[in-house]
Amino acid sequence: MDDAIAVRGLVVDRGRRRVLHGIDATVPRGSVTGLLGPSGSGKTTLMRAIVGVQVISAGTVTVLGAAAGSPPLRHRVGYLTQAPSVYADLTVRENARYFAALHGRDRSEADRAVADVGLASAAGQLVGTLSGGQRSRASLACALVGKPELIVLDEPTVGQDPVLRADLWARFHALAATGTTLLVSSHVMDEAARCDRLLLIREGRLIADDTPAAVRAAAGVDDLDEAFLRLIRASQPDQSGQAR
DSSP states (O other): OOEEEEEEEEEEEETTEEEEEEEEEEEETTOEEEEEOOTTSSHHHHHHHHHTOSOOSEEEEEETTEETTOGGGTTTEEEEOSSOOSOTTSBHHHHHHHHHHHTTOOHHHHHHHHHHTTOGGGTTSBGGGSOHHHHHHHHHHHHHTTOOSEEEEESTTTTOOHHHHHHHHHHHHHHHHTTOEEEEEESOGGGGGGOSEEEEEETTEEEEEEOHHHHHHHHTOSOHHHHHHHHHHHHSBOTTSSBO
């Protein structure tokens, strides 16, 4: 299979509110795919469906050839949530080594994961004493240490300085070069150009699923921010109820 993720007709309802409206999307293997859209557009809900922790109303989600959330995927998929998923009363190193042990990895691999996210100098600090950005990186190290085939990252660069953001994106592409698939969400459009492929979502609807170059071409502009705005306008219904 060429696709690590295949989403077909995905509908998610919460109470009486429809959050995702029949999403169809694919994520190629060995790529860095960006899931871009404003806050509240449905990015996290889509990611939760992909990792198998979201109740869906209709449609299918296939991940690495299996149904999302099925037991065979537990050690093949890594998930970094927006909220740090590490233990505050352990050090960065202890957290990474704990998660490494869960995946049958040794201590050296845990220490390498900590260094890869730029936390080598803080490895001995309690997570509870770290800044918000550092906690996010500690969580990222724990997600990477199991060497999953697919890594789903929910806004991993929020709160990071520009230099570290660039370093993290370089790390993402290095992982993709080895065959790992990454799905990275962001509401910051300037990160779109760092992706191999883009999924643009707004109000629970997918408005683009293509390369950054193709998205620019479809909108007729070079700036991805402006391209996104034009695609939004084109997707909005006119007075007859049809998309423009």
